[in-house]
Amino acid sequence: MGRSVGKPKKFIVSCRIDDQEMELLKRVAEQSGTNISSLLRRSLHCLTKARN
Numbered sequence: 001m002g003r004s005v006g007k008p009k010k011f012i013v014s015c016r017i018d019d020q021e022m023e024l025l026k027r028v029a030e031q032s033g034t035n036i037s038s039l040l041r042r043s044l045h046c047l048t049k050a051r052n
Contacts, residue, residue, distance in 0.1 A: 017025070029039040 025036050025039065029036045032039055032042075034042070
């Protein structure tokens, strides 16, 4: 059985990206010390804050 988490995620978002975009995502995630999913979540929060 999977581990219990505080805020479980119930939606999956997917899109197609090219090789260059994937390499960029991997590189930025690694530099940030996180994974691609967390990087995209943080980016979404930053974009939301920038608009307000």
